[in-house]
Amino acid sequence: MKDHVYQHIELTGTSTTTIEDAVSRAIKRAHKTVKKLSWFQVLETRGHLDKGKVQHWQVTIKAGFTLED
Amino acid sequence: MKDHVYQHIELTGTSTTTIEDAVSRAIKRAHKTVKKLSWFQVLETRGHLDKGKVQHWQVTIKAGFTLED
Amino acid sequence: MKDHVYQHIELTGTSTTTIEDAVSRAIKRAHKTVKKLSWFQVLETRGHLDKGKVQHWQVTIKAGFTLED
Amino acid sequence: MKDHVYQHIELTGTSTTTIEDAVSRAIKRAHKTVKKLSWFQVLETRGHLDKGKVQHWQVTIKAGFTLED
Amino acid sequence: MKDHVYQHIELTGTSTTTIEDAVSRAIKRAHKTVKKLSWFQVLETRGHLDKGKVQHWQVTIKAGFTLED
Amino acid sequence: MKDHVYQHIELTGTSTTTIEDAVSRAIKRAHKTVKKLSWFQVLETRGHLDKGKVQHWQVTIKAGFTLED
Amino acid sequence: MKDHVYQHIELTGTSTTTIEDAVSRAIKRAHKTVKKLSWFQVLETRGHLDKGKVQHWQVTIKAGFTLED
Amino acid sequence: MKDHVYQHIELTGTSTTTIEDAVSRAIKRAHKTVKKLSWFQVLETRGHLDKGKVQHWQVTIKAGFTLED
Amino acid sequence: MKDHVYQHIELTGTSTTTIEDAVSRAIKRAHKTVKKLSWFQVLETRGHLDKGKVQHWQVTIKAGFTLED
Amino acid sequence: MKDHVYQHIELTGTSTTTIEDAVSRAIKRAHKTVKKLSWFQVLETRGHLDKGKVQHWQVTIKAGFTLED
Amino acid sequence: MKDHVYQHIELTGTSTTTIEDAVSRAIKRAHKTVKKLSWFQVLETRGHLDKGKVQHWQVTIKAGFTLED
Amino acid sequence: MKDHVYQHIELTGTSTTTIEDAVSRAIKRAHKTVKKLSWFQVLETRGHLDKGKVQHWQVTIKAGFTLED
8 A cells, every 4th residue: 555546447347147257357358458456346237138037247347456656 | 229219117126145136036027027128227235134144135126128119 | 113223334244256245244243243133235346356356355235233222 | 025026116296284295195196006015215305385385395205016926 | 387597595494393394494584585486305304413302403405496587 | 286196207218319309209109108297307318339429319317297196 | 513523323213103203213212322412414214115004204314423532 | 727716506497499508598597697607517407298298408507607806 | 503594505616735725715705795604515626737736626615604584 | 248348438528519519529539549439428518608608518428348358 | 355344433523724634533533442443435524614714624434444253 | 628528537646644645646647648637526535544543545536638639
């Protein structure tokens, strides 16, 4: 918890199975280009329906990462 | 994404196991009378407790369906 | 649903696995000192990240219990 | 608190006397067509004014009822 | 409902008895200087306590009135 | 402004041209089955994009109508 | 208004009659263990329904009291 | 952007045609008595309905103006 | 805390130094025309930037004053 | 609606004419550097005033685009 | 960041000088009875006015502490 | 206030001394890579505590900058 500055990005992950999986997929993808992700917050949980079933969970998160000096 | 009009309904599903299961049960029940449900959004997650354990997950959602012309 | 008075407490539970597990751990711990917990509401879902993975789910809840007369 | 599914409806009741009366009138009217109403939440309290007096209290509520299986 | 323009003012009324009385007192006082008040909305209900009793109900409202052309 | 009870429904109208047109289409469609619609409130304005252009405006409204006694 | 520090607690009072009575009951109960309660704010007004009538008003408040030095 | 102090007023403009027209009418009216209006923010968009058509757009804005020293 | 009625006004104060100074300037200016200001609440803290530095803190407050009977 | 991950950006478009034009200009500009924009949501509608007229509509949106795998 | 459970308390600190001082006084007082306070969040900044000056800054915070197993 | 398009970024600045310093550090860091920052808004003020004292102020802001044509 040094005198760092953090930037936040907003992402939506999707999953056919669970809310947790949708979050993990968004984080995994973001990690490819942003290395120092340290926390996230769930902003919204939505989903796509077809024939009375949830086809995709769509979870929107805000994730924070450290900006290098 | 034609020039459709959609209506939304608000539902609470309950489950003894998971948040996802509570949502799926609400959608499954609504599908009996409303056929063209296409999306949902979680509005609130609550639960009933007894003896220090979650007895029921109660998840309130808003779901949208296409109105026939 | 007698003419009871209820008090609410706010807690954050943590889990390496799921949102449901984080809630259950918070309730279980609170139950050690507060016996008549009867409901909860999820206020916020956050998490700690490291190396592109969720290390901890941190779920903040508000839980209500009956005050003895 | 079985594994029920609940639906919510939004209503505005009006009264010349009190907030409680406006809520009761909305519930009484809804009960004519929806039998299993079990809870409500006040969403908004407004009113109509004339000559410096409240003419009508207008209270908007969300009410929940059990969906039959 | 002509092509009028309305202005809103925010007021807090106080009462030792009820929420409705606190609102009515705020409206009555505002009516002394603003004649065309036509609606209000409750924004907040607070109160002052002493010795375990409510001494004053403090209800904050937003009220709208017609601006003369 | 008699002692009526009003019910609210939530709708999303879509339009390729304007926000006002999307609202009007939602109201027009709802009017086919609900006759006494008397007011609406815009809840959300979203849209669908393709090739850097807005393809559809999607405006979600809450509309109120009088319940017959 | 000295350099005091205040703590807040959240309570739900219930009543079969009015919103004001539900608040007063919550305050009266809290006063048994917390002596210096000085203000409250209404957070939520809900209720329990049966047979088309309000059985209980459930009013959630936040109340503040002075912490002794 | 000197060390000015600004005051805000809340207005509702109405129009039979568009949201933009309703805002412009509110601003035009306010300008008769308040000269240094410099910005506004839309707070709410509502409307009056009759026979399945929007009769009036009612747009509530908050507008800011410079207070003379 | 008599049976007074209070009115609220919304102001934005600006300062090149601190948030507290911006609030104090708004209050000082309002006090020229409104004598019985008794409380305020911060609604929003914004600022103007130039060359990577804060040029002005812009703090919006709501302030309440007693209306004479 | 594959298992994609989406990122969101927040933009403010300005226009001298309409809200829709302000949104379209923001999207058009963003499309120069971000190709797969698929939706937007209006977050805030503000404007700049001079001489009692709206000089610029300033509409803030959140827009989502697909992240390539 | 072990599998801890945290509890939150809400406090209001007051100060005649700054927002930071009001927060610090609330934390200092709470620390007398709650040892493992680890974070806080500002919920509201208000103040008491007299003669056109801020007499007290009143800052409400939510603070979290670790619950012992 | 030309027909510009602005983009917003969300940042958290940290400081051991004041809220203003935390904001300034976030802006200063962002200015290294984004030149045309013109305004900011405070979204959240939090902090890290140890031994009953604020160790770091963590202030989250949204900052806007002009997009080149």
